[in-house]
Amino acid sequence: MTSLTQLSQAIHDAPRWHQAEQFQNPEEISIIPLQGEALGAVVFGLDARKAQAGETIYRLKQALAEHLILIFKKQTLDDLQYLAFTSYFGSIFHPSADNPVLATQSDTGTPPDVIPVSNAVGQGDYTGHGELSPHADHQWTPQPSFGSLLYAIELPEDGGQTSWFNTIQAYEALDRDTQKHIDELQLITYNPFVRRQQLQDHDSNGYGTSPxxxxxxxxxxxxxxxxxxxxxxxESGRKALWLNTRSEVELVNYDDQAGSELIASLREHILKPEFRYEHQWEIGDIVFWDNQVTLHSRRPFPSDQRRLLKRISLAGSRPF
Known part of the structure; x- marks a missing residue:
C-alpha cells in the first residue's frame, strides 16, 4: 500500500462527527500546562480514535502555539487511526527525493507517512540506541516540517527519555545587542544524511560524522x-533561534572564524537547563511538538532493550 493510499484510506475510514458513539465531546477535554517547565501542556480526556469537533482542534492548535508541545496520554491507535488524527493539523511532510531525511525509502525517495523510530530489528532501525543531540527535524530542506507527533508503543526499562528545548525563550534571554546582531543573519544547515551517505561514517548520535x-x-x-x-x-509572531546543536552549518556572507565562534556561543546558550523539558515516556503517550521553535534530543538506552515509537511529521512553509 502506498503512503498516499494509506492516508486516503485513513481519512475514508475515520469516524465522523455526526456519529454520536464515535464523537468526542469537547467538554471532556482539558489542557493543563506543565508547572515549572520551559514548555509543554498535557491534554486530558481526549481519545484520538474519535472524531473531534472544530472547537477542539482550534483549542489544540492555539495550545500548541502557546506551549510548543502537547502530551496526549493513554492512547491506543493503529496506523490508520493515528494518521486520521494527525491529519486534523495539516498535510503529511513529503520532502523531495533529492533531500533525504530519516527513513527515506530507496524506491520512492521519500519517507513513509508513519515512520517507526526504533532499534527493534525489522521495525525501523533508523536511530539506534545512542544519544541524539538537540536538533530540529528537516532543517536542511527548503520547507522544513512544521511539527511532528511521536507515539510510544514499546519502551526500554532504562533511558530513552526525550527532551525538548524552547528556542523562543532562548532567543528572548539574549541581550539586546546580540539579538540585534543576529536578527538579519541567514544560516545554512547542511543535510547530515547526504554526508552520511557519502562518507559512510556512522557515529553514536545517529547522524554521521560532520564538522x-x-x-x-x-x-x-x-x-x-x-x-x-x-x-x-x-502564528504567534514570536522570534526563536533556528539552530541545532550539532549538524554542519554556515552563516551566509560572514567571516569564517567569527561565524564559528558565534554559532558555538549560541549553541551553548540554547542548552541551558532553564529552556529544557525532559519527557519520561509511558506506553500510549503521543507528544505533538512545534518543530519551528523547539529542538529535541534523546538519552541513550541499552542496546539489548527494545524501543519502538512511531512518528508522523507535518508539512511546513519556508521559514521567515
Missing part, C-alpha cells in the same frame, strides 16, 4: 538552503 561549522575552503556536501538564524513563528 560543526563549514569554512569556505571546505567542500559543500548536498544542497544549501539559507534560512533565517532567527525565525518568526507564523
Amino acid at each position: 560543526l561549522y563549514r569554512f569556505k575552503d571546505q567542500p559543500i556536501i548536498g544542497h544549501a538552503y539559507p534560512h533565517p538564524l532567527v525565525r518568526t513563528h507564523p
